[in-house]
Amino acid sequence: MPLPQLHPFRPRLLALRAGYSRQRFLADLGAGLTVGIVALPLALAFAIASGLRPEQGLATAIVAGLLISVFGGSSVQIGGPAGAFIVVVYGILQRHGLANLLLATMGAGVLLFTMGALRLGVLVRYIPVAIVTGFTNGIAVLIALAQLKDALGLSHVPMPADFFGQVGVLGAHAAGFNPWAVATAAAAVAVVLVWPKNIGQQALSGLRRWLALLPSTVIVLVAATLATALLDMPLETIGSRFGGIPRSLPALAWPDASWEGLRQLVIPTLTLALLGAIESLLCARVADKLTPELPRHDPNQELMAQGIANLVAPLFGGMPATGTIARTVTNIRAGATSPIAGVVHALSLLIILLVAAPLAVHVPLAALAGILLVVAWNMGDWHEFARLRRFNFTYRTLLVGTFMLTVVTDLTVAVEVGLIASCVFFVWRMGQLFTISRFDAGVLPEGVVAYELYGALFFGAVGKIEALAEQLPAGTRAVVFEMRRLIVMDTSGVEALRELHRTLAKRSVALVLANINAQPLDLLRRSGLAAELGDAAIVPSIADLKSAP
Incomplete structure (x- = not known):
């Protein structure tokens, strides 16, 4: 039996050897700087929400973001830490510890690269839309729930990993909320929601158009940091919880491993690989729709790039990475034309880390929680619940079932049960036909x-x-x-x-x-x-x- 033909390793960046002009470079440079600024507060927030240190989020955005752009199969996709991983990473961290989280991420990287090399990128498209929508909405609910602790200022309260445990803890301690934290989180949500967002479009003019050039999340980060430092507000900050952020990438190190620990990482590794593949290829498809003038993405090359990124980033203490829709869309709207914009985005984050890391000690966690509440809202496809009555019983069952299982159990169980149920429904339907x-x-x-x-x-x-x-x-x-x-x-x-x-x-x-x-x-x-x-x-x-x- 002949061996399967492997997919050739052809990063999209290699296509720039001919026809890449100075004008395109300047456009990519501006887009990369813009998306780098946007990625800064998100990288901090995603790491903290996942139970990690803030510099681990920055390391992921820098190392994984650079590798995904250099080796990826998309012209404009931006990689890095993603909101979809928050719940999964937090659960793995609580159950297995940091070293095993890093090992599971590296194992997921190997699986992702293998999937791409074996030309399995197209298989991700066969996952039913109902399952993708259900677990995405479920993750959004869990992200929002997890942010309520910092939004309420309950810094002394330990949060469990499960849904009912978190609800119970929040209900028991809600009366002890910090009004300063609530006000800061609410202000952060309001600014992110109402800040002008039509960047680069002619619909805005004058002051509003110039304001739209400033990312709302960065405005929140800067304003909340200045207010906390100048007004001496009683808020928990990155400095009070983590002691600040080092002005360098974490040292390169191999995570500690034990055979007993590795035996427990099969399911977490599969979960991270599956989620990373789904998120990155969905993001790449969104990018294709927004950039019809650019070549379509290569799904297998993209999976290989995601694999390399997730294999290398944990060596710097990084968390799982994938393609990110919000930053990719920002990159496109800012005028990106090639992976050079993603490379600039990673290098700009590295410069910010080297120069401005000490300023992060005053960043209030309530402001980051407010940013993530908006991220969770934007992440969910909520109108699908209102449209359920238009679809058949199978679609409704898969979507609602996957959503509920994601919320009350975990993503792995939800996807497994959803896929099994979809297969059963498919067999039944085909049998009826x-x-x-x-x-x-x-x-x-x-x-x-x-x-x-x-x-x-x-x-x-x-x-x-x-x-x-x-x-x-x-x-x-x-x-x-x-x-x-x-x-x-x-x-x-x-x-x-x-x-x-x-x-x-x-x-x-x-x-x-x-x-x-x-x-x-x-x-x-x-x-x-x-x-x-x-x-x-x-x-x-x-x-x-x-x-x-």
Whole structure:
């Protein structure tokens, strides 16, 4: 058996060797600086919300963001820490510790690279939309719930990883909220929501257009930091919780590993790989729609780049990384034309880390919580719940079931159950579509009845074949199957026909197959059923029947 052909390693960046102009470089430079500024507060917030130190979020945005842009298969996608990982990372961190989180991330990187090399990028598209929407909305709810602790100023309260535990803790301690923290979080939400966002569009003019050039999250970060430092507000800050941020990337180090710990990381590793693949390829598809003038992304190359990034970033203490829709859209709207913009974004974050890290000690966590509340709201596809009544039972069950399981259990269980349920529904639906009906073939010899097979004869539909022998009219001498509308058949279908043939033969009733398509006919020959039936029992059309077999 020949080995599968591996996907060639061709980063999109290599396509710039010809035709890359100074004008395009200047556009990429401006876009990269813009998205780098936007990524700064998000990298801090995502790391803290995941239970990690803020510099780990910055390291991920710098290292993984650089590698994804250098080796990726998209022209404009920006990689880094993502909100979708917050809940998963927090859960892994609580159950298995930091070292095992880093190892699981590296394992996910290996899986992602392997998926891309084996050309499996297209398989991610086969995950039903209902499942993607359900777990995305569920993650958004969990992100918002987790931010309420810092938004309420409950810095002394330990938060569990599960939904009901978090609700219980928040309910028990809500009365002790910090009004300064609530006001800061509310102000952060308001500024992010109302700040002008039509960057680069002619719809804005004058002052509003200039304000739109400043990212709302950066405005929140700067304003909240200045207010906390100058007014001496009683708020928990990055400095009070973490002691500040070092002015350098974390030292390169291999995480501690033990065989007992590795045995427990199979499910976390698969979860991170699956989520990373889904998020990155969904983001790349969004980027394709927004940039029709640029080449479409290469999903397999993108997965290989995500794999490299997730393999290397943990060596610097980084968290899982993937493509990020918000930063990618910002990159596109700022005028990006190539992966150079992503490289500039990573380098600009590195410069900010080296120069301005000491200023982060005054960043209030309540402001970051407010930013993430808006991120959670924007992440959810909430109008889908209002539209559920328009869709069938299967779609509603998958979406709501995946959503509820994501919230009350975890993402892995939700996706596993969702995929199994979607397969069951698909098999049931395909089985329902397969029909056996009487066929009007004109005048047939006495005792010959004709039936038309429609659809796919597979393991989920063979019951209809098995029941046919008991439904034949008295005096039947031959059964003819008109099969021109039978598009596909599996081995279970072949065995059902074989059992029907043997049952009919005991009653001296012949089975004739007419007008068979290529795939069913090939399977009948390879399985030996065609030889068992005989050449006279397989005819090009019913019209060729001159007399009863």
